[in-house]
Amino acid sequence: MSSHPIDHIAIATPSIREAAPLFELLTGHACSPVEELPEQGVRVAFIGSLELIEPLDPGSGVARFLERQGQGLHHIAFRVPDIAAELARLEAEGFRLIDREARPGAGGHRVAFLHPKSTGGVLWELVEHPVSGPR
Ligand code: ZN
Numbered sequence: 001m002s003s004h005p006i007d008h009i010a011i012a013t014p015s016i017r018e019a020a021p022l023f024e025l026l027t028g029h030a031c032s033p034v035e036e037l038p039e040q041g042v043r044v045a046f047i048g049s050l051e052l053i054e055p056l057d058p059g060s061g062v063a064r065f066l067e068r069q070g071q072g073l074h075h076i077a078f079r080v081p082d083i084a085a086e087l088a089r090l091e092a093e094g095f096r097l098i099d100r101e102a103r104p105g106a107g108g109h110r111v112a113f114l115h116p117k118s119t120g121g122v123l124w125e126l127v128e129h130p131v132s133g134p135r
Contacts, residue, residue: 004078004079004080004126005078005079006049006076006077006078006079007049007077007078007079007125007127007129008046008049008050008051008077008127009049009050009051009073009075009076009077010050010051010052010053010073010074010075010076010077010125011023011050011051011052011053011071011072011073011074012053012054012055012062012065012066012071012072012073012074013052013053013054013066013071014054014055014066014071015054016031016034016043016044016045016052016053016054019052019071020045020047020052023047023050023052024047027047027048027049027050028048029047029048030047031045031046031047031052032045032046032047033045035106035107036056037104037105037106038056039103039104040060040103040105041055041056041057041059041060041061041062041063042054042055042056042060042062043056044106046106051077051106053074062074074123075113075122075123075124075125076122076123076124076125077111077125077126077127078124078125078126078127079127079128079129080126080127080128080129081128081129081130081131082128082130083102083110083111083112083126083127083128084101084102086126087099087100087101087102087112087126090114094118095114095115095118095119096114096115096117096118097112097113097114097115098112098113098114098115099111099112099113102126102128105125105127109127109128109129110127110128111125111126111127111128112125112126113125113126114126
């Protein structure tokens with residue numbers, strides 16, 4: 001069994017600009033510049049360990065999430081040193097992968113998601129940090 005540190009916790013919001021001041025105040029961190037990830041249909045910004053995600057288009061998964069439940073916790077992301085190996089391990093354990101292969105995520109890291117139906121209702125993200133050591 002491997003133990004992976006949390007990379008970030010993501011909050012879905014209809015507007016990063018409107019949501020950021022609250023989380024800046026809560027965490028004491030300033031909001032990073034906003035990064036657009038068109039292939040994921042979102043734009044993202046980081047405030048400390050929080051990732052704020054805003055849909056780029058109304059058909060995206062994040063837009064549907066916001067329609068269903070409004071702004072709130074969206075997913076938890078864990079750092080892994082080798083994302084392909086971790087996906088293979090999790091698939092062999094019977095977990096349902098949304099991404100069978102890693103895709104480009106925020107900050108240039110490779111990421112992959114697991115389906116919440118197989119992870120206790122939590123959307124689960126892996127973020128590859130190839131040289132990650134103890135933080
Ligand atoms: Zn994330």
